[in-house]
Amino acid sequence: MRVEDLVEAIRFLETELPPDVEGRLRGALGRESGISRMVIEAILENVRYAKEKGVPMCQDTGILEFFVRCSNGHEEIRDKIAEALRRATREVPLRANTVNPFTRENEGTNLGRCHPIVHFEGRPLNEGDIEMDIIAKGAGSENVSASFMLDPMLGVEGIKNAVVQAVQKAGAKPCPPVVVGVGVGGNLERSAHLAKKALLRPLSEKNPNRNLAELEEELVGKVNALGIGPMGLGGETTTIGVLLEWGHCHTASLPVSVNIQCWALRRISLEWQGKNFRILR
Amino acid sequence: MDGRELSLKFNVNVRRLRTPLREEEIRSLRVGDVVYLSGTLYTMRDMAHVRALEVLRRGGKLPFDLRGEVIYHCGPLLKGEEVISAGPTTSMRMEGMEAELIRLTGLRGIIGKGGMGEKTAEALKKFGAVYMEFPGGAGALAARAINRVKEVHWRDLGDPEAVWLMEVEEFGPCVVTMDSSGEVFRKR
Numbered sequence: 032m033r034v035e036d037l038v039e040a041i042r043f044l045e046t047e048l049p050p051d052v053e054g055r056l057r058g059a060l061g062r063e064s065g066i067s068r069m070v071i072e073a074i075l076e077n078v079r080y081a082k083e084k085g086v087p088m089c090q091d092t093g094i095l096e097f098f099v100r101c102s103n104g105h106e107e108i109r110d111k112i113a114e115a116l117r118r119a120t121r122e123v124p125l126r127a128n129t130v131n132p133f134t135r136e137n138e139g140t141n142l143g144r145c146h147p148i149v150h151f152e153g154r155p156l157n158e159g160d161i162e163m164d165i166i167a168k169g170a171g172s173e174n175v176s177a178s179f180m181l182d183p184m185l186g187v188e189g190i191k192n193a194v195v196q197a198v199q200k201a202g203a204k205p206c207p208p209v210v211v212g213v214g215v216g217g218n219l220e221r222s223a224h225l226a227k228k229a230l231l232r233p234l235s236e237k238n239p240n241r242n243l244a245e246l247e248e249e250l251v252g253k254v255n256a257l258g259i260g261p262m263g264l265g266g267e268t269t270t271i272g273v274l275l276e277w278g279h280c281h282t283a284s285l286p287v288s289v290n291i292q293c294w295a296l297r298r299i300s301l302e303w304q305g306k307n308f309r310i311l312r
Numbered sequence: 313m314d315g316r317e318l319s320l321k322f323n324v325n326v327r328r329l330r331t332p333l334r335e336e337e338i339r340s341l342r343v344g345d346v347v348y349l350s351g352t353l354y355t356m357r358d359m360a361h362v363r364a365l366e367v368l369r370r371g372g373k374l375p376f377d378l379r380g381e382v383i384y385h386c387g388p389l390l391k392g393e394e395v396i397s398a399g400p401t402t403s404m405r406m407e408g409m410e411a412e413l414i415r416l417t418g419l420r421g422i423i424g425k426g427g428m429g430e431k432t433a434e435a436l437k438k439f440g441a442v443y444m445e446f447p448g449g450a451g452a453l454a455a456r457a458i459n460r461v462k463e464v465h466w467r468d469l470g471d472p473e474a475v476w477l478m479e480v481e482e483f484g485p486c487v488v489t490m491d492s493s494g495e496v497f498r499k500r
Binding site: 064065066068069070073074076077080081084086087088089090091092124125126127128130137169171174202203204206261262263264265293294295 | 318321322323324344346386387388389390391396397398399401402404425426427445447448449450451452453454455456470471472485487489497498
């Protein structure tokens with residue numbers, strides 16, 4: 032795995048919106064009119080222009096999170112990711128976003144205590160390969176994301192209400208149309224992890240569980256019925272997709288996390304087979 | 313697309329304005345109008361608001377004069393002093409400070425995203441200013457309308473929090489969502 036490959040991948044991540052996300056935004060055009068339609072057109076023009084110029088589509092290049100599957104060499108991979116972030120911050124460039132939470136001091140590297148955020152998630156499909164997903168998440172939408180420890184007696188209705196209420200409370204702040212990542216089960220922090228991880232699934236891929244696929248569709252309907260619309264200026268399209276991940280939880284718990292993602296869902300998948308590097312998108 | 317074409321296409325009222333702005337220009341803007349702004353924008357977000365109010369409350373003077381000017385809730389992404397991407401940040405974080413800043417500086421416009429609260433709405437009405445929204449996340453599009461950086465102040469706050477004076481041409485679309493008559497676009 033070469034640091035240069037990673038820097039290039041980060042540039043791609045920040046400058047080109049995944050085609051499935053752009054497709055959903057384009058789909059929203061037909062449903063919107065007036066100012067809401069004008070806003071979606073401006074977003075699409077921004078996406079086109081950022082790609083053409085090779086510049087980050089949003090000035091909030093976010094905090095990057097890395098999901099890695101590899102056979103071994105965790106420390107080396109973490110070091111290379113840190114070096115790639117340091118270089119990408121200068122070269123892409125990325126806005127220096129990470130600060131000390133107490134003093135608000137900014138070292139200007141997008142690194143610091145607990146960074147880079149890397150999750151090692153078991154082994155790759157083929158022994159010796161490295162597989163990696165990266166997501167870049169801005170503060171506007173992360174700030175309105177939330178975790179709930181629900182009463183298990185509330186059941187699926189409770190889950191639905193938590194999602195709809197989180198999006199409603201977020202209103203215009205997370206730059207709608209949003210994608211909603213939902214993590215159900217696990218424990219407090221695992222549900223939050225699942226909600227973030229849910230955002231990695233392409234919008235074109237249905238949930239493999241039929242009941243959950245239906246639940247996702249139902250939640251899209253409920254969220255869009257809120258009428259928040261593009262940039263919160265009203266309209267039919269508050270969300271362009273709800274994605275759900277789940278895990279088992281304690282018999283006395285029902286953890287639910289809602290990760291609200293702005294329209295600029297910047298994610299990318301990478302693969303190293305020996306020396307061969309591929310961006311899978 | 314020129315203003316007339318835009319107006320027809322989206323059924324909106326398009327206004328082209330140049331800073332500094334006069335009170336009667338601002339008072340003529342209505343919620344739902346779409347503004348394309350030329351002239352100067354002053355980026356001011358969280359820390360710049362805090363510092364400006366510290367200075368003004370002491371009776372001091374800011375190193376830049378905001379009378380008739382437009383501030384922009386934005387923490388730009390720069391390469392040196394070239395603006396690469398510069399969309400708006402969430403305006404509500406400035407709600408607790410904005411009314412006082414309007415009163416003490418005589419600024420005429422605010423650009424941000426997500427809307428602001430009642431205190432700001434009252435100040436806009438009382439002192440004659442408007443709040444406008446540029447599409448959030450459209451940072452590259454915003455940077456395209458920025459010709460150059462004219463000045464930078466308070467860089468010790470860090471580049472995203474510093475005050476960047478940007479020369480802009482046809483910066484928009486900026487939707488007026490709070491006007492100087494007390495009208496607010498969003499029903500809260």
